[in-house]
Amino acid sequence: MEIKILALILIFFANFRICQSKRYDGYSLYSVTPMNVDHLKFLQNVERQKYIDVIFWKSPYKLFTDVQFLVNPSDKDLFLERAGHFRLEAKLLLNDIQQAFEHQNVRQYHRLRVETFTWQNYHTLADVYQWLADIALKYPAQIDLTSIGKSAEGRDIFVVGLKTSGAKPVVIVEGGIHGDEWIATEFVTYLIYQLVYNKNSRLQDLVARYHWYLIPIVNPDGFEYSHNVDRLWRKNRRILGNGHGVDLNRNFDYSFGKHGISSDPNDDHYCGPTSFSEPETKALTEFITMKGDNLKFYFSFHAYGQKIIIPFSDRINHVDNYREMENYGKQAILKMYKLYGVKYSVGTTYDTLGLRISGNSASWVKKNLKVKYVFTFLLRDNGSYGHALPPEQILPTCEETLEGLVEIMTAKPRRVKTLFGAASVPRTSVLLIIVCLLMK
Numbered sequence: 001m002e003i004k005i006l007a008l009i010l011i012f013f014a015n016f017r018i019c020q021s022k023r024y025d026g027y028s029l030y031s032v033t034p035m036n037v038d039h040l041k042f043l044q045n046v047e048r049q050k051y052i053d054v055i056f057w058k059s060p061y062k063l064f065t066d067v068q069f070l071v072n073p074s075d076k077d078l079f080l081e082r083a084g085h086f087r088l089e090a091k092l093l094l095n096d097i098q099q100a101f102e103h104q105n106v107r108q109y110h111r112l113r114v115e116t117f118t119w120q121n122y123h124t125l126a127d128v129y130q131w132l133a134d135i136a137l138k139y140p141a142q143i144d145l146t147s148i149g150k151s152a153e154g155r156d157i158f159v160v161g162l163k164t165s166g167a168k169p170v171v172i173v174e175g176g177i178h179g180d181e182w183i184a185t186e187f188v189t190y191l192i193y194q195l196v197y198n199k200n201s202r203l204q205d206l207v208a209r210y211h212w213y214l215i216p217i218v219n220p221d222g223f224e225y226s227h228n229v230d231r232l233w234r235k236n237r238r239i240l241g242n243g244h245g246v247d248l249n250r251n252f253d254y255s256f257g258k259h260g261i262s263s264d265p266n267d268d269h270y271c272g273p274t275s276f277s278e279p280e281t282k283a284l285t286e287f288i289t290m291k292g293d294n295l296k297f298y299f300s301f302h303a304y305g306q307k308i309i310i311p312f313s314d315r316i317n318h319v320d321n322y323r324e325m326e327n328y329g330k331q332a333i334l335k336m337y338k339l340y341g342v343k344y345s346v347g348t349t350y351d352t353l354g355l356r357i358s359g360n361s362a363s364w365v366k367k368n369l370k371v372k373y374v375f376t377f378l379l380r381d382n383g384s385y386g387h388a389l390p391p392e393q394i395l396p397t398c399e400e401t402l403e404g405l406v407e408i409m410t411a412k413p414r415r416v417k418t419l420f421g422a423a424s425v426p427r428t429s430v431l432l433i434i435v436c437l438l439m440k
Contacts, residue, residue, distance in 0.1 A: 022230040024101065026073035027055070029094040031383055032083070033066045039088045043067060052079050055232065057386050058305075062354030068383040070097055093384055100388035101231050104182070114138055119190050119395040122182050125155075125224045128189060128216060132158055135196065142196055148215070149283025152238035155220040157283050160192050162212040169296035171206075171409075172288060173214040174361060177248050177280075177300070179222025179233045180387050183379050183397055184301040188216040190398035191405070202406050213291065218280055219248055232387060236280055240265045246272040249302075250357065251281045252364035255314045260357030271359050284361065292369040297409060300362045301401075304386050305353070305378030306344045308332060308404065311366040313349040313357045320366070322348075325373060330416040332404035339400045342380065375408060377401060 034040040043060035046052050053072035060067045071079045083090045094100050109127035110116040117123070117131045136145035144163055147156040175181075175188035192214050194200075195207055217223050221237035222245070235245030243265020250261045253275035257263070261271040276282050288295070308329040310322055318326075329346035336344055345352050366374040380397045381389055389397075 021228065024070065024098045025096065027070040027097045028073070028076060028092060029068060029070055029097050029386065031066055031068045031091045031093055032088055034060060034063055034088070036063070038086050042082065042086045042088065052082070054079065058383070065354045066383060068093070068386055094388065097388055100385060103390055104388065105391055106227065119186055119398050121391045122186065122394070124227050125217065125220055128185065129158065131189070132160060139196060148287040149279060151219070151221045151280055152236050152278065153221045157215065157218060157220060157280060159287065160214045162195060162207060164208070164211055168209060168211050170291045170294045171210045171212050171297040172291060172295060173299045174218055174284070175215065175301040176217035176223055177219050177361065178302065179219055179226040179235065180231065181303040183303045183389055183394065185216050185223065186394050187301055187379060187398050187401050188214055191402060194402060202410060206406065206409055218284055234268045235270065236278055238278060243270065246270055246278050248278055248280050249361060250359040251275060251278050252285070252359045252361050254360065254364040254367055255358040258358045259314050260355050261359065275359065288365060288369065295369060295371050296373060298362065298365045298371050298374045299405065300376045301379060302376060303379045304381055304383070304389065306342065306380060306382050307352045307378040308344055308346045309352060309376040309378065310346070310348055311363045311374050313360050313363045315348060316350050318348065321372060324413065325375065327413055327416060328408045328411045329375065331411040332407040335407040336400040336404045339403055340396050342400060377404070
């Protein structure tokens with residue numbers, strides 16, 4: 001009887017929490033491109049002073065760089081009036097973002113039926129973890145599932161290791177460090193599946209040549225919270241004095257607290273009181289360091305933006321083996337473009353986003369462990385949906401990203417001309433690119 005009562009209480013509180021979920025009914029998604037200093041100052045003042053209820057998905061850092069944000073329906077007229085005053089063209093992308101979020105259907109995975117986990121829809125934390133356990137149980141000779149530590153709320157952070165013998169270079173794949181970036185987690189699970197099942201000779205060769213370790217969800221608390229309470233929750237869920245949560249990708253001991261961060265615990269980019277203050281970043285760095293001597297490739301997956309980013313995140317100038325990595329990145333985005341015609345760009349954070357950031361995992365890995373090849377992928381899309389990416393784009397995103405990752409790991413240095421910048425590529429250039437790819 002006591003067990004039944006306890007179960008009912010737990011169900012009640014779970015349902016209560018879901019009923020208290022933050023909704024974004026009527027919030028409109030806009031995109032603008034600041035073309036002059038007045039445009040940029042207006043957007044930055046809105047973000048800083050919050051006199052209009054706007055949620056920025058991309059912060060206004062630089063002229064001629066597009067910015068996406070949500071506008072509260074109660075402030076929509078005010079926003080349009082002020083934008084008109086500054087002659088800033090505001091493009092309406094989605095009229096009601098809540099409807100787009102509700103279209104991101106999440107289907108339940110059927111336990112012990114590995115094949116029912118597909119990339120036609122998004123998945124909850126419980127289903128991702130159950131699938132990982134099931135696939136490890138089904139293929140014990142190939143997969144090792146291990147917890148590398150606990151989150152702030154006590155959840156396991158799992159790593160999938162592909163079993164292989166001998167001394168080989170290491171590949172580490174990280175996803176889900178931000179709670180709202182669902183597509184990143186979907187890709188890492190897709191990659192796990194492909195590494196286990198795919199008969200593609202290039203993938204088979206990569207499985208044989210490297211020790212693989214894949215972490216689909218570095219931030220399980222934030223991921224869970226984004227599913228049940230606030231779709232746009234980015235940080236972890238550690239309780240702070242006057243706020244909640246730390247941006248884990250600003251918490252690493254790389255140029256900590258200097259660029260692209262906030263010291264306000266209520267801000268999405270709050271870097272934390274000190275570097276490595278969070279259990280999730282501690283667990284991840286301890287694991288990476290343990291594998292660091294043989295670590296050759298480190299991949300970090302995020303959303304959104306359609307970019308391949310090369311360290312260092314706080315630098316304007318290119319250093320170390322940037323040109324080599326850029327060359328491989330260019331070859332990757334050609335392969336990715338060939339599949340579905342989606343354009344990615346390559347460069348540093350400053351090159352591609354027009355900003356500098358501190359405390360991110362990729363730069364820390366590159367600097368502290370001297371890893372030769374470190375890449376960060378910002379997956380689809382380019383802002384039309386942003387974090388509301390429809391489920392029908394999950395599988396194409398995974399497929400093109402896999403093409404890019406494999407190309408980076410197998411490409412050889414060759415001359416690649418400048419590809420897709422901010423401007424569109426002329427039709428003749430596109431045809432030449434496709435012809436070159438078909439001849440390769």
